Amino acid sequence: MYMEKTIKELHEDLVSGKVTSEELIKEALEKSHKLQEKCNAFVTILDDAKPLEVTDNLLSGIPYGVKDNYSTKGILSTGSSNTLKDYVPFFDATAITNLKKANAVAVNKTVMDEFGMGGTGTTGHTGIVRNPWDKTRMCAGSSAGSACAVAAGVYPYATGSDTGDSIRKPAAYCGIVGYKPTYGMISRYGLFAFASSLDHCGVLSRTVEDAAIVVDNMKGIDKYDMTTWDSSNINLYKDLNSDVKGKKLCYIKEICDIENYPNASDELKEHLRNFKEKLELCKELGMEVEAVSVDKTLLNALPSVYVVISCAEATSNMSNLTGFIFGPRGEGNSYIDQMKDHRTKGFSPLIKRRFVIGSYVLQAQNKDRYFYNAQRVRRLLVDEWKKLYETYDAVIMPVGSGPAKHLDGSKDILDENTAALEEHLQIGNFGGFPSITIPDGFIDNLPVALNITGNCYNDQTVLNIAYALESKMNYKNQIAKEVK
Amino acid sequence: MDNYLVMIGLEMHCEISETKSKVFSSARNDYSDLPNSNIRPVDMAFPGTLPVVNKEAVRKSLMASMILNCKQPEYMYFERKNYYYPDLPKGFQITQETKPAPVGIYGKLEYECNGEVKTALINNLHLEEDAAASEHLGSSTVINYNRAGVPLLELVTEPCFNSADEAVSFLETMRSIYQYAGISEADSKKGQIRCDVNISIMDKNLDQNDSKNWGTKVEIKNVNSFGGVRDAINYEIERQIDAKEDGNYDELVLQETRRWDEETGTTIRMRSKVDAIDYKYFVEPNIPKYKITKEWLEEIRKSIPELANERKEKYINEYGISNYDATILVKEKAVADYYEETIKLGANPKSSSNWITSVILGHLNKFDLSINDIFLTPNMLVDLIKLIDDSTISSKQAKEVLYEALTEEKEPTKIVEEKGMKQIGDIDTINKIILEVLDEQPASIEQYKNGRTNIVDFLVGQVMKKTKGQANPAMTRSMIIEEIEKR
Numbered sequence: 001m002y003m004e005k006t007i008k009e010l011h012e013d014l015v016s017g018k019v020t021s022e023e024l025i026k027e028a029l030e031k032s033h034k035l036q037e038k039c040n041a042f043v044t045i046l047d048d049a050k051p052l053e054v055t056d057n058l059l060s061g062i063p064y065g066v067k068d069n070y071s072t073k074g075i076l077s078t079g080s081s082n083t084l085k086d087y088v089p090f091f092d093a094t095a096i097t098n099l100k101k102a103n104a105v106a107v108n109k110t111v112m113d114e115f116g117m118g119g120t121g122t123t124g125h126t127g128i129v130r131n132p133w134d135k136t137r138m139c140a141g142s143s144a145g146s147a148c149a150v151a152a153g154v155y156p157y158a159t160g161s162d163t164g165d166s167i168r169k170p171a172a173y174c175g176i177v178g179y180k181p182t183y184g185m186i187s188r189y190g191l192f193a194f195a196s197s198l199d200h201c202g203v204l205s206r207t208v209e210d211a212a213i214v215v216d217n218m219k220g221i222d223k224y225d226m227t228t229w230d231s232s233n234i235n236l237y238k239d240l241n242s243d244v245k246g247k248k249l250c251y252i253k254e255i256c257d258i259e260n261y262p263n264a265s266d267e268l269k270e271h272l273r274n275f276k277e278k279l280e281l282c283k284e285l286g287m288e289v290e291a292v293s294v295d296k297t298l299l300n301a302l303p304s305v306y307v308v309i310s311c312a313e314a315t316s317n318m319s320n321l322t323g324f325i326f327g328p329r330g331e332g333n334s335y336i337d338q339m340k341d342h343r344t345k346g347f348s349p350l351i352k353r354r355f356v357i358g359s360y361v362l363q364a365q366n367k368d369r370y371f372y373n374a375q376r377v378r379r380l381l382v383d384e385w386k387k388l389y390e391t392y393d394a395v396i397m398p399v400g401s402g403p404a405k406h407l408d409g410s411k412d413i414l415d416e417n418t419a420a421l422e423e424h425l426q427i428g429n430f431g432g433f434p435s436i437t438i439p440d441g442f443i444d445n446l447p448v449a450l451n452i453t454g455n456c457y458n459d460q461t462v463l464n465i466a467y468a469l470e471s472k473m474n475y476k477n478q479i480a481k482e483v484k
Numbered sequence: 485m486d487n488y489l490v491m492i493g494l495e496m497h498c499e500i501s502e503t504k505s506k507v508f509s510s511a512r513n514d515y516s517d518l519p520n521s522n523i524r525p526v527d528m529a530f531p532g533t534l535p536v537v538n539k540e541a542v543r544k545s546l547m548a549s550m551i552l553n554c555k556q557p558e559y560m561y562f563e564r565k566n567y568y569y570p571d572l573p574k575g576f577q578i579t580q581e582t583k584p585a586p587v588g589i590y591g592k593l594e595y596e597c598n599g600e601v602k603t604a605l606i607n608n609l610h611l612e613e614d615a616a617a618s619e620h621l622g623s624s625t626v627i628n629y630n631r632a633g634v635p636l637l638e639l640v641t642e643p644c645f646n647s648a649d650e651a652v653s654f655l656e657t658m659r660s661i662y663q664y665a666g667i668s669e670a671d672s673k674k675g676q677i678r679c680d681v682n683i684s685i686m687d688k689n690l691d692q693n694d695s696k697n698w699g700t701k702v703e704i705k706n707v708n709s710f711g712g713v714r715d716a717i718n719y720e721i722e723r724q725i726d727a728k729e730d731g732n733y734d735e736l737v738l739q740e741t742r743r744w745d746e747e748t749g750t751t752i753r754m755r756s757k758v759d760a761i762d763y764k765y766f767v768e769p770n771i772p773k774y775k776i777t778k779e780w781l782e783e784i785r786k787s788i789p790e791l792a793n794e795r796k797e798k799y800i801n802e803y804g805i806s807n808y809d810a811t812i813l814v815k816e817k818a819v820a821d822y823y824e825e826t827i828k829l830g831a832n833p834k835s836s837s838n839w840i841t842s843v844i845l846g847h848l849n850k851f852d853l854s855i856n857d858i859f860l861t862p863n864m865l866v867d868l869i870k871l872i873d874d875s876t877i878s879s880k881q882a883k884e885v886l887y888e889a890l891t892e893e894k895e896p897t898k899i900v901e902e903k904g905m906k907q908i909g910d911i912d913t914i915n916k917i918i919l920e921v922l923d924e925q926p927a928s929i930e931q932y933k934n935g936r937t938n939i940v941d942f943l944v945g946q947v948m949k950k951t952k953g954q955a956n957p958a959m960t961r962s963m964i965i966e967e968i969e970k971r
Contacts (some may be wrong), residue, residue, distance in 0.1 A: 319575020362764035
């Protein structure tokens with residue numbers, strides 16, 4: 001079972017000749033097919049994936065997964081939507097080009113929520129993705145298939161994308177690492193756009209070190225993406241350092257303290273207790289941890305701000321999906337009818353709802369009340385966090401309100417008070433902050449996680465803190481053990 | 485007509501043709517190439533593609549902004565204008581809104597109309613991308629994406645023109661500016677210029693500065709030639725005045741968008757302002773706002789080429805060309821460039837101007853050509869002028885040669901050589917022939933001495949006869965007189 005190893009271990013095995021790239025690919029493909037039957041994680045399994053030469057690059061010859069919203073040249077790329085169910089791009093996303101240069105071997109395309117617009121992993125056109133720890137539960141989304149496959153040990157990593165929490169939430173629900181670097185560190189060229197000002201590329205892996213290695217290879221300034229910046233002086237893997245003595249962390253009382261949730265479930269109580277316990281580990285590592293207070297009104301606005309901005313941008317970004325140039329041509333006697341037919345048949349109801357919201361908030365008579373106000377609050381939230389970063393190296397918080405939710409929603413008790421707890425990862429997207437989720441325990445044998453988010457360009461600090469904390473816990477490189 | 489004041493505002497779209505690539509794409513900026521050959525994935529809005537701003541297009545836009553005396557922005561932003569149309573692959577156009585700030589805002593420009601200097605008020609100038617071009621062929625429509633993403637400058641004026649003449653003179657001035665500044669060929673035949681016209685009429689006796697007194701504004705879209713602009717304005721003024729006079733102004737003149745129909749020479753209703761599209765503008769998130777530095781602006785300002793007016797002054801003051809001819813020479817930049825090239829090659833500025841404004845431009849007009857299309861290079865014209873200057877051929881001969889060079893596409897020097905047209909300017913040769921003629925015509929000498937001086941013309945004619953017209957006539961005449969006086 002090579003595929004359950006870390007990237008560095010695999011590289012050593014490849015270099016020493018203990019195993020070949022071909023054998024790794026064979027194992028990854030076999031596991032893909034098995035997992036597909038159990039969890040439905042893939043849109044495409046690349047049975048004809050070819051081994052690549054093992055070089056000095058740690059990723060060379062090693063299989064990985066690609067979220068289906070990354071353009072892959074000559075390979076079906078659907079974004080898990082019927083509107084692109086037959087779309088085969090003729091160019092690679094820049095991040096994929098960079099991984100190809102490293103001789104990394106893509107072995108499958110993973111299922112996601114349609115165009116990334118969902119947090120459950122249940123809205124893709126090929127059906128729902130099941131959690132490898134418990135098939136009655138969701139993986140969360142939108143990078144559901146990537147999280148599922150990495151957790152199941154199909155390969156050490158898969159690419160993801162993150163507009164609200166689409167890498168970091170599924171990573172939490174699947175007991176793995178999910179890292180979204182600073183906005184613009186990895187080019188978005190070729191990544192199907194959801195909400196451009198919030199979209200990030202990133203990685204799902206099982207160790208912080210693997211996440212660092214992969215992002216080192218994906219990142220870089222790109223002439224096709226004006227929002228990228230030169231990060232050539234950043235070497236995440238080389239500079240990983242578990243000496244975090246003197247680093248200062250903070251958490252938001254209004255989100256993390258159990259007192260905020262008068263009707264808390266046992267799960268939530270345990271999740272927050274476990275989180276506070278991990279803060280003690282941080283102190284043992286020599287870090288300072290402090291509780292800070294942020295206006296609750298501001299925090300409660302989070303979900304609405306996200307909905308307004310992401311839907312507005314999405315409506316516009318997805319106006320190119322008309323079925324004329326790519327995607328199935330709609331039926332009808334005029335271009336308007338054909339376009340309507342294509343979009344009516346192609347999009348799921350969830351997406352249509354978001355388009356309606358997006359159009360509504362951008363209409364001249366509503367724009368100030370919704371869209372501009374959302375942007376103002378986004379600015380307030382980002383400023384609030386920037387202020388925290390003047391004192392603290394990172395904000396540390398629990399992810400969600402517990403372990404993976406059930407696919408049958410009726411089994412989960414929804415607590416209105418947990419809105420900010422469920423959605424605070426979106427601040428990482430509002431500010432373009434580097435943000436990493438790592439597993440921090442188990443509740444009823446299901447993984448839960450915490451998140452560390454730092455200031456823009458401080459990716460190294462964020463990763464070092466996660467790296468140090470990971471080494472103090474027992475959840476590094478864990479493979480999903482099916483509990484049910 | 486005399487009772488009304490006409491108020492006209494213009495929106496002039498001009499493609500920036502003089503950049504290598506498109507405004508947000510690295511595809512070649514050449515719409516006229518083989519259809520659908522200049523395309524990058526972003527021009528067809530393939531999923532995941534992103535716009536990248538062409539700095540040269542921004543530079544040229546800022547230059548236009550300076551020439552129009554507009555205020556340049558501190559930061560550059562772009563906006564999305566969202567609407568569906570088959571020739572708009574992204575489902576939105578990347579453009580600029582008046583807020584936060586386009587490449588230029590609140591400027592003014594002096595222009596000449598029928599010999600009078602007027603001032604046009606500019607509301608704003610913004611940089612945007614062109615849509616693809618759709619061509620309707622019977623029941624189907626074909627789309628050429630070469631045009632998708634071609635940089636486009638949209639100039640919006642205040643309603644500051646009071647007649648079709650003023651509007652068209654301003655547009656001609658703008659075309660000249662775009663050409664001289666190296667921003668665009670500004671060729672309406674190539675579809676590089678498209679105009680929208682806003683027209684309203686008001687009672688002449690009311691206060692023009694009070695917007696309450698303004699009439700209903702009618703917009704006419706997509707007028708694609710200056711002639712069309714003139715006709716559309718005149719038609720619309722007449723339509724509105726007729727409605728006013730007939731007492732049904734409120735029914736017939738509505739706040740609406742109309743289309744200029746070239747075939748019928750009328751404007752046709754498209755949609756009312758109530759049905760106006762909500763374009764749902766918002767800032768383009770894929771283009772980070774970026775600072776326009778003072779240094780860059782200064783650099784651009786310094787690089788503004790000599791414009792038509794400055795050249796005209798130079799022609800008048802330095803080359804001694806008449807105002808009339810100078811105006812003709814600078815009208816088209818290509819002609820002015822041609823003219824200056826001949827001077828650089830050593831031609832006498834006055835002769836060169838004469839030959840260009842008389843023969844060459846006449847030829848261009850007759851065959852609807854551009855000066856860059858003709859066979860005769862500035863170098864050839866200079867050679868021809870030199871043949872006149874050194875008396876090798878006469879002006880009359882030169883005119884013939886020039887016509888032939890233009891129509892037969894032959895080098896003037898070759899024509900002169902082939903036809904043996906060379907003027908005999910050699911004193912000894914001419915003198916020999918003169919002596920011959922005088923010996924043959926002793927009676928003429930007598931007559932001359934008796935006061936019939938015009939007999940010289942006859943003698944010159946005799947010399948010409950013997951030389952087959954190649955003797956220099958002026959030289960021959962003075963030599964004959966000299967010889968007779970001697971006898």
